[in-house]
Amino acid sequence: MNTGNYTLLVKDLYYRYPGRGLVLRGLNLVVSRGEHVIIIGDTGSGKTTLARVISKTADLIYGGEVSGEIYLSGRRLSDIKLSELHKYIHVIGQNPYLHFTAHIVREDLYNYALRVTGSRKHATRAFKRVVEALGLHSLLDKYFLELSGGEAKRVAVSKALIPDPELLVFDEPLMWLDDRGIMDFQEVLRVLRYLGKSVIVLEHRFIPIARLFDRIYLLDNGRLYDVTDKTLRITRQRLDPAVIDGERRVREIGDTVLRALNITQKYNGRIVLNNVNIEVRRGESILIYGLNGSGKTTLLKILAGYLKPSRGRVERLGRAIYIPQNIPLFFTEETIGKEIIEICRAWSRGSQCIEEGLRNCRELGLFIDESPFTLSHGQMVKLAILIARLSGADIILLDEPFSGLTYIDRAKLIDYISSSNSTFILATSNLDAIGNSMWSQLYVLEEGSLKPLNQIPTSSLKWASIIYEEIKRGLGN
Amino acid sequence: MRRSSVAWAIRDFSNLFIYSKKLEEYSTISRLSHASILLVASTLTRLYLDGVASILGFSYITIMALITISMFKGFKNIVRGMILLVFFTGIALFTYLVSGLLGWSRQDPVSVLSGTMYVYALFTSFSCLLQLVSIREWGGLMNRLGFKNASLIMGLTLLQTPLIIIYTSEAYTTIKLKYGNKRLYKVVTPLILLTFYTARGLAEAYILYGFHVGNELTKWSSRDLLLYLTSVIVLTGVLLLILIG
Numbered sequence: 108m109n110t111g112n113y114t115l116l117v118k119d120l121y122y123r124y125p126g127r128g129l130v131l132r133g134l135n136l137v138v139s140r141g142e143h144v145i146i147i148g149d150t151g152s153g154k155t156t157l158a159r160v161i162s163k164t165a166d167l168i169y170g171g172e173v174s175g176e177i178y179l180s181g182r183r184l185s186d187i188k189l190s191e192l193h194k195y196i197h198v199i200g201q202n203p204y205l206h207f208t209a210h211i212v213r214e215d216l217y218n219y220a221l222r223v224t225g226s227r228k229h230a231t232r233a234f235k236r237v238v239e240a241l242g243l244h245s246l247l248d249k250y251f252l253e254l255s256g257g258e259a260k261r262v263a264v265s266k267a268l269i270p271d272p273e274l275l276v277f278d279e280p281l282m283w284l285d286d287r288g289i290m291d292f293q294e295v296l297r298v299l300r301y302l303g304k305s306v307i308v309l310e311h312r313f314i315p316i317a318r319l320f321d322r323i324y325l326l327d328n329g330r331l332y333d334v335t336d337k338t339l340r341i342t343r344q345r346l347d348p349a350v351i352d353g354e355r356r357v358r359e360i361g362d363t364v365l366r367a368l369n370i371t372q373k374y375n376g377r378i379v380l381n382n383v384n385i386e387v388r389r390g391e392s393i394l395i396y397g398l399n400g401s402g403k404t405t406l407l408k409i410l411a412g413y414l415k416p417s418r419g420r421v422e423r424l425g426r427a428i429y430i431p432q433n434i435p436l437f438f439t440e441e442t443i444g445k446e447i448i449e450i451c452r453a454w455s456r457g458s459q460c461i462e463e464g465l466r467n468c469r470e471l472g473l474f475i476d477e478s479p480f481t482l483s484h485g486q487m488v489k490l491a492i493l494i495a496r497l498s499g500a501d502i503i504l505l506d507e508p509f510s511g512l513t514y515i516d517r518a519k520l521i522d523y524i525s526s527s528n529s530t531f532i533l534a535t536s537n538l539d540a541i542g543n544s545m546w547s548q549l550y551v552l553e554e555g556s557l558k559p560l561n562q563i564p565t566s567s568l569k570w571a572s573i574i575y576e577e578i579k580r581g582l583g584n
Numbered sequence: 585m586r587r588s589s590v591a592w593a594i595r596d597f598s599n600l601f602i603y604s605k606k607l608e609e610y611s612t613i614s615r616l617s618h619a620s621i622l623l624v625a626s627t628l629t630r631l632y633l634d635g636v637a638s639i640l641g642f643s644y645i646t647i648m649a650l651i652t653i654s655m656f657k658g659f660k661n662i663v664r665g666m667i668l669l670v671f672f673t674g675i676a677l678f679t680y681l682v683s684g685l686l687g688w689s690r691q692d693p694v695s696v697l698s699g700t701m702y703v704y705a706l707f708t709s710f711s712c713l714l715q716l717v718s719i720r721e722w723g724g725l726m727n728r729l730g731f732k733n734a735s736l737i738m739g740l741t742l743l744q745t746p747l748i749i750i751y752t753s754e755a756y757t758t759i760k761l762k763y764g765n766k767r768l769y770k771v772v773t774p775l776i777l778l779t780f781y782t783a784r785g786l787a788e789a790y791i792l793y794g795f796h797v798g799n800e801l802t803k804w805s806s807r808d809l810l811l812y813l814t815s816v817i818v819l820t821g822v823l824l825l826i827l828i829g
Binding site for chain 1: 591592602718719720740743746747751754757758759760763766767771777778781784787788789790791793794
């Protein structure tokens with residue numbers, strides 16, 4: 108095989124992190140010039156590891172053993188110096204805010220251009236080229252902390268394009284993006300196609316973007332399987348929404364536990380929430396949909412009693428607990444067992460609470476000696492809900508619990524919430540979480556106003572998870 | 585302070601670690617020398633003034649530092665950023681004064697107030713160094729002094745400090761609602777872990793992008809005169825106070 112014909116050629120790749128089992132087991136991958144490839148797979152299947160291995164960071168930062176052959180545009184990866192790697196490959200990681208090496212976007216991009224090109228003239232040219240290509244003019248004078256997830260991702264892509272690499276790798280690009288951000292990303296892919304770049308996207312939420320790729324692979328058990336035809340065929344099928352969502356579960360709805368009246372919230376002179384009203388009854392599960400920056404988190408914190416609104420009042424007939432999007436911030440102990448003990452002690456819930464907590468952990472498949480910080484995102488959310496219930500909180504507020512979860516894990520989380528008798532208020536920025544019959548009230552938060560969401564989308568989370576199960580079926584046999 | 589405001593005060597505090605967008609209007613040398621003069625003035629006041637004169641000196645330096653920063657970043661931003669510091673020093677001041685009145689402390693109120701104002705003067709002057717000099721310029725300066733590795737570490741640290749402070753605000757909210765008021769110290773555990781993850785992510789970014797250290801430090805801009813004039817006013821004011829006091 109002539110390695111020079113391909114942007115990326117990976118042959119029999121094996122990788123293990125120090126002291127752990129194999130993550131990649133004889134992986135093979137070929138990406139031609141200008142080809143766009145998406146790799147889907149479960150959380151922990153090795154997608155991020157693959158990105159780290161082909162960009163050398165697995166070796167340089169994480170250590171571990173690599174075997175197999177990797178060629179970038181015909182050159183063996185081990186022969187490429189670190190200082191020239193950016194001409195071949197660029198990885199845009201999950202957290203776009205970590206790509207910045209200066210506080211202001213303009214400075215960040217220009218400094219990098221200067222570093223790569225070595226001269227002001229060429230740096231200015233490269234800077235202008237990427238700013239034009241991705242339409243960044245309005246973002247240039249912002250601090251990177253002021254950017255939304257989608258904007259930060261766009262800047263990260265522009266930065267990656269400065270050295271004009273052959274191959275761009277996106278690790279979970281849809282994470283942290285709302286529905287508008289996803290459309291932005293689709294546009295970015297079109298621009299990259301126009302520029303003739305090879306692209307690898309590692310993503311488990313593939314349905315909104317699958318049709319934009321030449322090849323679709325599934326990473327399972329450390330190996331890649333070509334599932335292009337199968338995926339495109341299945342995603343074209345229309346399934347009966349009634350079958351997908353199943354029967355509506357009857358929840359016991361009790362008395363009013365929270366009432367928010369005419370809530371208005373201002374921040375920095377801007378109206379974040381405008382005359383918001385909501386009534387929550389015990390046992391209800393309420394979903395609030397809104398794009399990033401629409402004020403969902405602020406509303407949740409007001410409902411929790413943490414923020415005091417500028418105007419209006421919240422009548423709370425019970426205690427609320429808040430589970431943040433950045434889920435590791437919720438945990439404070441080194442083991443799951445200690446988390447259970449601490450929460451029961453903090454709220455004087457007695458030994459029965461501890462016994463119940465430990466029993467529930469076993470039912471969820473969690474080991475009490477394991478650290479909560481090493482759990483997968485989905486398990487973390489489930490553990491956080493369990494802890495919230497053990498604390499005796501009357502209302503559980505979940506802020507973007509789905510980000511980072513596969514379709515199957517999302518559906519499982521919905522089932523878990525649905526099977527619980529607690530009162531939930533959940534905020535999300537993705538419509539694909541909505542098409543489910545478990546929600547007793549659905550709202551959209553738009554321009555500060557909270558309105559009932561009357562049109563429920565037909566594509567549901569359950570539908571997506573069925574598709575994913577179907578794609579996985581029969582592989583590796 | 586309203587309990588909800590603590591998280592926002594922490595978030596706004598992160599502003600004090602982010603350099604201004606208007607740096608290019610003044611030269612590196614003028615900005616750096618102004619911030620340094622504020623620090624020198626604070627030290628001189630500490631060494632040569634005491635009693636009410638020291639309170640006056642520190643207040644003067646603090647006000648001048650705030651004026652300078654607001655020239656670059658706007659008055660509102662600075663006031664909001666300072667709320668957290670005012671909150672904590674306010675608590676400390678109140679505790680000392682009450683304990684003094686009850687006879688538990690031998691510190692006289694004037695020296696307690698002087699100590700508090702010293703904290704403000706030192707903090708605002710130090711904050712000037714971070715807000716008036718960009719990370720790239722710091723890197724360039726340290727590089728010229730021969731501290732190449734240190735400039736890299738310092739640059740990456742300064743870069744992510746605001747992000748960690750924002751995480752602190754989020755963790756504070758979460759833990760307060762999880763445990764109530766009893767176990768707020770537990771905020772530390774998730775923060776240490778997130779700092780570790782952030783550091784690892786930064787290491788990956790460093791491998792991908794490297795870190796640009798600018799050697800080109802600007803020496804003169806027509807607007808520098810204003811900054812030099814302010815520096816002279818600061819230093820003259822403090823020297824006059826020393827002579828009189």
